[in-house]
Amino acid sequence: MENISLSEMNEGELAKITTIHGGQGFRQRLSLNGLIEGNVVRIISSRGPITIEVNRSIVSLGRGMAGKVRVVRA
Numbered sequence: 001m002e003n004i005s006l007s008e009m010n011e012g013e014l015a016k017i018t019t020i021h022g023g024q025g026f027r028q029r030l031s032l033n034g035l036i037e038g039n040v041v042r043i044i045s046s047r048g049p050i051t052i053e054v055n056r057s058i059v060s061l062g063r064g065m066a067g068k069v070r071v072v073r074a
Helices: 022-030
Strands: 014-020 040-047 050-054 057-061 069-073
Touching: 022 040
Parallel strands: none
Antiparallel strands: 014 040, 014 069, 040 050, 050 057
């Protein structure tokens, strides 16, 4: 399975979070929104900010932040 960044995913795809690169504050901010390693997310929109569904919630991330989240296609 190929490990890619969340920003490389296409609309409608499912992905499992494998790694989050960044400091303590960045990781904590994402975890408060449900983005933790092992969670599965669905890409809703990949144009502009990346909009995803995680744990029945909708979250939007800028491309820079999404680029630090590594995933595998589920």
